[in-house]
Amino acid sequence: MKRDVLTIGHPVLRERARSVDRDELASAEFQGLIDDLVETMRAASGAGLAAIQIGVPVRLVAVEVSNNPRYPYKPAIPLTILVNPEVTPLDRSTIVVNEGCLSVPGLRGDVRRYRSVEVTWTDRFGMPQSTEAHGLTAGTFQHECDHLDGILFVDRLTDSRSLTSWDNFKEFHEGAFLERVANLTG
Numbered sequence: 001m002k003r004d005v006l007t008i009g010h011p012v013l014r015e016r017a018r019s020v021d022r023d024e025l026a027s028a029e030f031q032g033l034i035d036d037l038v039e040t041m042r043a044a045s046g047a048g049l050a051a052i053q054i055g056v057p058v059r060l061v062a063v064e065v066s067n068n069p070r071y072p073y074k075p076a077i078p079l080t081i082l083v084n085p086e087v088t089p090l091d092r093s094t095i096v097v098n099e100g101c102l103s104v105p106g107l108r109g110d111v112r113r114y115r116s117v118e119v120t121w122t123d124r125f126g127m128p129q130s131t132e133a134h135g136l137t138a139g140t141f142q143h144e145c146d147h148l149d150g151i152l153f154v155d156r157l158t159d160s161r162s163l164t165s166w167d168n169f170k171e172f173h174e175g176a177f178l179e180r181v182a183n184l185t186g
C-alpha cells in the first residue's frame with residue numbers, strides 16, 4: 001500500500017530513527033512496511049526512501065535506481081533494502097553532488113558528500129550485507145542514511161544560493177553538473 005511522504009517541517013523527519021531487532025524484522029507487520037516503502041518510493045519515482053519519511057522512525061531504507069525520471073543521469077542501483085545501515089567513508093575525498101528529496105518538494109541543491117563509502121546493513125531476510133559505493137551512488141546512500149539521523153540535504157548545502165527549482169536546474173545548471181560528475185564512476 002502506497003503511503004504519504006512527510007515533507008520538511010514535519011517533526012518526525014527530525015527524529016533519530018531507532019534500530020530494528022531480529023524479531024521485529026521478521027514480523028509480518030515489518031515485512032509489510034518494507035513492501036509499502038518500496039511501493040511508495042516507486043510511485044514517487046524516488047531514488048531512495050527512508051521509513052522515517054513515511055512516518056515510521058526506524059532504521060530502514062529502500063534504494064533503487066533504474067532509468068529514474070527524476071535523476072536520469074544516475075547509475076543503476078538494484079532494489080536494495082537496508083536495515084540498520086552504517087556508512088563509513090573509505091577515504092577523505094569528497095564531491096559536490098546536486099540533490100533533491102521527496103521530503104523537500106520542488107527544490108534541489110548542492111551538497112558535499114564522501115566520494116567513496118562502504119555501506120553495511122542487514123537485508124530484509126536478516127542477512128548481513130555490504131557494498132562499496134562511489135560517486136553519485138555513494139551520495140545516494142549517504143543521503144538516505146542521513147534521514148535516519150533526522151538530517152535533510154538542505155542541512156548540508158555547500159551554499160544556500162545553489163538551491164534551484166527542478167525546472168531551473170534542468171534549464172540552467174544540469175549541463176554543468178553533468179560535466180562535473182561525468183568522470184565519477186558508479
Ligand code: NI
Binds near residue numbers: 101103143147
Ligand atoms: Ni531524501
